[in-house]
Amino acid sequence: MAQSLTLRAIRWAGAMLLALAAGWAQAQAYPSKQIRILVGFAPGGSTDIVARLIAQEMTKGIGQQVNVDNRPGAGSVIAAELTAKAPPDGYTLFACTTGIFAILPFISSKLPYDPEKDLAPVTQTGALPYIIVLHPSLPAKNVKEFIALAKARPGQINFASSGVGTASHLSGEYFASAAKISMTHIPYKGTGNAMADLLTGQVVLLFDQPVSSMPHVKAGKLRVLGITSAQRFSTMQDIPTVAEQGLPGFETVSWSGICAPGGTPRPVINRVQSEVSRVLKLPEIRDRLLRDGIEPIGGTPEEFQAHIKREMQKWGRVVREAKVAMQ
Numbered sequence: 001m002a003q004s005l006t007l008r009a010i011r012w013a014g015a016m017l018l019a020l021a022a023g024w025a026q027a028q029a030y031p032s033k034q035i036r037i038l039v040g041f042a043p044g045g046s047t048d049i050v051a052r053l054i055a056q057e058m059t060k061g062i063g064q065q066v067n068v069d070n071r072p073g074a075g076s077v078i079a080a081e082l083t084a085k086a087p088p089d090g091y092t093l094f095a096c097t098t099g100i101f102a103i104l105p106f107i108s109s110k111l112p113y114d115p116e117k118d119l120a121p122v123t124q125t126g127a128l129p130y131i132i133v134l135h136p137s138l139p140a141k142n143v144k145e146f147i148a149l150a151k152a153r154p155g156q157i158n159f160a161s162s163g164v165g166t167a168s169h170l171s172g173e174y175f176a177s178a179a180k181i182s183m184t185h186i187p188y189k190g191t192g193n194a195m196a197d198l199l200t201g202q203v204v205l206l207f208d209q210p211v212s213s214m215p216h217v218k219a220g221k222l223r224v225l226g227i228t229s230a231q232r233f234s235t236m237q238d239i240p241t242v243a244e245q246g247l248p249g250f251e252t253v254s255w256s257g258i259c260a261p262g263g264t265p266r267p268v269i270n271r272v273q274s275e276v277s278r279v280l281k282l283p284e285i286r287d288r289l290l291r292d293g294i295e296p297i298g299g300t301p302e303e304f305q306a307h308i309k310r311e312m313q314k315w316g317r318v319v320r321e322a323k324v325a326m327q
Contacts (some may be wrong), residue, residue, distance in 0.1 A: 030090050030268050031064045037258070038069050038083055039095045040076025041162055044192030046209035047076075047256055050125055050294065051095040054258070057279040068095075072189040075099050075163035077111065084118035088261040090268035094119065096259040098167035102311040106319040107165050120264050121304040123273045124257040124297040125280060126289060129229035130171050130207040131214070131239060133222045137201050143226045143245035146205075150181040158184040159205035160194035165324075167254035168194075170315060171207040171228060173322040178247050198222065209254070210236060210293030228252045235290050255297075255311070257304055269301055 035058070037051050048070065055066040071079040080100050086092035101115045113119065132143070138157075140146035150157050161169035164187045176183050186203050188194035191212050197203050199221055206213070207228070214236075216222045226242045227233055230251045242250045258276050260269055277298035279285055289296045299307075 030271055031062055033091060034065045034067060035062075035091050035093060036067050036069045037093045037095055038071055038079040040071060040073070040079030040097070040100075040190075042072040042190030042192040043070055044195065044212060045162060045190050046128060046211045046292075046294065047095050047097055048190075048192070049211055049292070050256055050289070053285060053288065054125065054276055054279050057282065057285060058275055061275055061278060072193075073163075075104060075165040075169070075187075077104065077113075077165075080115075080119065081112040083259065083261055084113035086261045088120075088263035088265070090260060090264055090272060092261060093122070093272065094259045095125075096121070096257050098254040098311060098315065099163070099165045099170075100259075101308045102315040103167065103170055103319065104165040105312075106316045107324050118262045120260045120262050120269060121301050121308060122258040122260055122269050123276050123301065124255055124299055124304045124307055125276065126256050126294040126296055127253055128209045128255060128294050129227050129233060129253045130168070131210050131217075131227050131236075131293070132175075132225040132242070133198070133206050133208055133213045133217060134225055135198055135201045135204040136221070136223055138204055140225065141223070142240070143242055143247070146225055147179045147181060147246070150176075150179070150183060154182045155184060157205065158186050158203050159207070160186050160188055160198055160203040161207070162191045162194055163187050163189060167252065167315075168207050170318055170322070170324065171252040171254070172205070173324050174252055174318050175207070175242070175247075175250070177322045178250050207252075214293070233293055236293060255307070273301060 037055055039048050039051050041047050051068050055068050058066040076097060076099060083092055083094035104111060105115055140149050159172045161172060191208055194206055198206050217224045224239055226245055227239045228242055232241060280296040280298040286296050
């Protein structure tokens with residue numbers, strides 16, 4: 001029996017060494033063809049913009065074309081499922097966001113992917129506070145005035161989001177709960193679509209990243225009420241926080257990252273992480289992101305995984321308190 005156990009141990013160790021060798025060989029040859037980054041939202045939103053900046057610079061650094069593939073719908077679930085079912089070889093990546101890991105699992109029991117098994121965190125690309133933007137047809141000039149207006153019109157004010165279960169959606173629900181107001185949620189297939197209707201006044205409020213909203217604010221087409229970070233953002237010091245306007249402690253900061261299919265060899269993940277982090281450290285990219293209200297991160301897979309776990313605890317609590325459920 002001892003001899004049998006020894007033989008099994010030897011076979012197991014041999015199999016592990018072969019697997020590691022195969023992963024190492026794959027990493028050495030990687031990449032040998034085009035890479036695609038799946039984005040679960042329509043073009044024009046912050047997730048899409050960050051992914052395109054990364055793809056452009058990665059293409060220069062790795063010698064292979066990196067393309068962005070927009071697959072909008074279901075709060076990015078469609079893109080997450082495509083990633084989960086893709087070969088774990090590093091040629092399909094996913095611009096993952098807060099909703100995929102930290103929100104949707106708490107509001108739906110029928111997700112077509114297991115975030116902890118089917119998706120492998122590679123690196124967090126950015127931390128993104130929201131700004132609250134309002135169509136100018138409403139007279140409110142700040143958060144206090146908007147809350148007063150919403151209390152006078154319970155359920156009549158609608159707010160858009162980039163999809164059910166996204167951080168944009170939950171930020172609106174969290175805000176309504178904290179302010180003790182009632183609003184009607186209108187979900188879209190991405191920020192770009194939501195923004196189009198906000199600009200025409202079909203919806204009147206949106207929690208959005210500055211990168212896609214500030215150009216319209218500067219053009220006078222939208223009004224900004226406040227920013228959802230705990231402190232004012234370094235490049236937008238003139239925008240007051242929601243917390244300092246009557247809701248102390250209010251804070252919602254979403255995030256974006258790069259994920260791979262579960263089971264992707266660690267050497268391949270390390271290669272992608274290293275390249276994305278290099279891109280995020282480029283002065284022109286870092287300055288562009290900060291200017292757009294995005295704090296670049298670029299940490300290790302372990303740091304990203306730890307961040308995801310903390311976010312699951314936070315947003316799970318918000319979901320329960322706001323009583324949000326997938327329709």
